Amino acid sequence: MEDQIRAEFRKNNFVLVEEEEIVQKCLTFCINYDLSPSDLVSSWDLYSINRQLELIVSDAHMDAFRQQLQIEQKQAIIEKEQGLHTYTDVTMEFNDEHEDGKEIVPTSPAGQNDVHLESFDATPIVNGSMHKSGKPLELVTPFGQRKDKFVVHSTLNSIPIVNDIKEEQGKENSDDDVIKRVQPSQRCSLEIISSQPAPGCRYMYDRIEDKFNCLEDRIMKYSKALVASQLYEEPVDPSVASQKSIFAVGMICCEEEGRLKEKPIMLQSSVEHSGGQRVRLDLQKLGQFSLFPGQVVGVEGHNPSGHYLIATKIVDYVPLPVSVDDNFRQTKRQAVDQDNQPADSSDIPSDLSLIIASGPFTTTDNLFFEPLSELLAYAQRKQPQLLVLLGPFIDSEHPEIKKGTLNRTYDELFRLEVLRRLQDYVEYMGSAARVILVPSVRDAHHDYVFPQPAFDINLADLNHQITCITNPGMFSANKVKVGCCSVDVLKQLSTDVVSRGIKNRMTTLTNHLLSQHSFYPLYPPAEDTPLDLSLAPEALRMSTLPDILIVPSDLTQFVKVLSLEGTNEGEEVKCICVNPGRLARGEGSGHFVQLNFHATPDSSSASVIRI
Known part of the structure; x- marks a missing residue:
């Protein structure tokens, strides 16, 4: 299983820094939480995306990763056992660095300096069968027992959000609320594009022909847009052997069922240019790329043998x-x-x-x-x-x-x-x-x-x-x-x-x-x-x-x-x-x-x- 864990990380382009320590901890996670190596790496993939980490797996993140696995296991048990309820209000804070600027620290409403994660293991009883909020106990939920109602998580530029929220909470149900309200300054225009x-x-009547025509139309529109930009020449058939550099347009495809893997990635060209033929892409000369199945791209490169298109440039954007x-x-x-x-x-x-x-x-x-x-x-x-x-x-x-x-x-x-x-x-x-x-x-x-x-x-x-x-x-x-x-x-x-x-x-x-x-x-x-x-x-x-x-x-x-x-x-x-x-x-x-x-x-x- 250790070898399988290493292979899964490498298959997904992750680099292990302290390899032995990480593999041992991941092996423990697989055993304790009944996970396969592929499931474990999928969970790490989601964890790294949420924290905007690079493709480097560090031992410093293993403890936080274990906590996420525990939360996932807990949620799976709750979904499986419909009668089991654990009343806990959980909010995850991410300490990553945003590319838009420095990290934004969430602020609390006026009069409160700390953000608390409140745990509700039991419903408090106040005044017999009534909660202190005035609701019957059977209607009081963990969501309704939160202390901080609105907390800024992150911002773009600057916007005042939490002003006088305490005052708002106090006047939420006041009788003269309707009198004191202020309507929006101006009604906005609206057009449905x-x-x-x-x-x-009627749906569920799609045919293979419809799917083919839709995908072919996407490739052809992309080709015409690239040619119209006058930056690229007319696309050619990428599956034909050629010693000179060529330019082709096609759709990224998987050679087999399952997730896309770097080896092999296929490029399916249009019917007009290649009769819909597919050719393998060699990406070794590219230092940076991001590809997914269904993506239409332009590729500059050469195909000396007719079996592999060796890419030197990927064009994945046409000005809109x-x-x-x-x-x-x-x-x-x-x-x-x-x-x-x-x-x-x-x-x-x-x-x-x-x-x-x-x-x-x-x-x-x-x-x-x-x-x-x-x-x-x-x-x-x-x-x-x-x-x-x-x-x-x-x-x-x-x-x-x-x-x-x-x-x-x-x-x-x-x-x-x-x-x-x-x-x-x-x-x-x-x-x-x-x-x-x-x-x-x-x-x-x-x-x-x-x-x-x-x-x-x-x-x-x-x-x-x-x-x-x-x-x-x-x-x-x-x-x-x-x-x-x-x-x-x-x-x-x-x-x-x-x-x-x-x-x-x-x-x-x-x-x-x-x-x-x-x-x-x-x-x-x-x-x-x-x-x-x-x-x-x-x-x-x-x-x-x-x-x-x-x-x-x-x-x-x-x-x-x-x-x-x-x-x-x-x-x-x-x-x-x-x-x-x-x-x-x-x-x-x-x-x-x-x-x-x-x-x-x-x-x-x-x-x-x-x-």
Whole structure:
């Protein structure tokens, strides 16, 4: 097993510093936690990504890695034994160095100097059958017993978040709260840029021909874009032996089933250039690369024998136009509130305030949706112009839903627990407030397909305030383009990517989405992603570069400004990429993001907040 552990680490490009000590400890972990070497290395891969470590395994991280394995084992036991509940509110703090600047130390609300991790092993009894909060004991949960309600986890630039939170908590239920509230200063404009597939669409009818045509179309569009840039010549067949240097365009593929490995990596060219033939890639001459199955790239190199294309350069990015072309604007854009649109679009300010959160919206020990209620209470105080909520709302992975013991349908649960709260929120906030809902493939009450149609909520009186978009989807608010995708594509990419010489893996993973001009460039898809390429393949494509890209993931939450090469020489285009994390994690609290966009990403500010 020691040899297997060494082999698994090397297969995933990890370097062991103190090899013997690390292997011995990993062997102990495998025995104690009943893990195979491949499972152990997969857990280390996730651990290193969350802490933004390089591909070096050090003995100094083994104790913290053991704690993560213990947490994973505990969660697995809780999921297996539905009747077992351990009431512990666990929040993990990451002491990594962010590339955007120095480490940000979370701050506490006014009057409290320390951030505490509270353990609730038993429910305290106060005044007989009542808790000190005034709730009956059976309704008091570990989530409701938290002392620190909103704590800043990290920031981008500067934004005041935790001012007067103690005062907010004290006045949360005051009678004159409605009188003292301040409505958002101005209602934001809203246009839906992508609206496919339509609600009620038929799916599970995809054919091999549809998949082939979609992949072939991606390769051909990439080839034409590279040639149009006038930086590269017309691609040729990479499988033909040639002593001179050639340029080819194709898709990265696995030679066999399973995860992508550096040896061998295959390049599948287009039918037009090579009849769809595949050729092995030799990457030994490259000092830096990051590749995954389904990625379309340009390759410079030579193939002296006809069996291996020896790569000297990988081209994985084509400049994407910032503005939408006229045809796309006419066919795809849908004005949500035409009556309120200014006569001159230049009158719309390029400023936007958002609160962004992703499900699950309730903890695993109940279906009270307490995190959602507290998020809406926070939004009522901060008055954002736009509240963006991404599924899952009715999580099919929730223990109570898995058991099938509910006394109501999933749709009834969604309308009673989610829509009713959102209706109360917009009525309280007034006509200036807007809510965007993005579904998830984990939503038990919605279509299990990706790309996914929007919710059909049928709220005629609130359609101008609560807007449902597709997954993935893109919209424009106050001329700020926002792209959303609730599938955890970052985590899926992290398990399939093969890289060398990459310093910040999280930034690289996010850059792949922008460089491939796709919300989901991975192919074949992950097992739990019901990808249907015949439904609306154009829905997966980023036809324009968004100002804000929202990609919720189980990986570490972040807000980053990414820089990309523009269409003009020397031009630099920037995009704010946001992973808000999960609003609820197990029986504990999660994170969300508050973002203020001001004209450009560099002048914008954001905070990741622990609820």
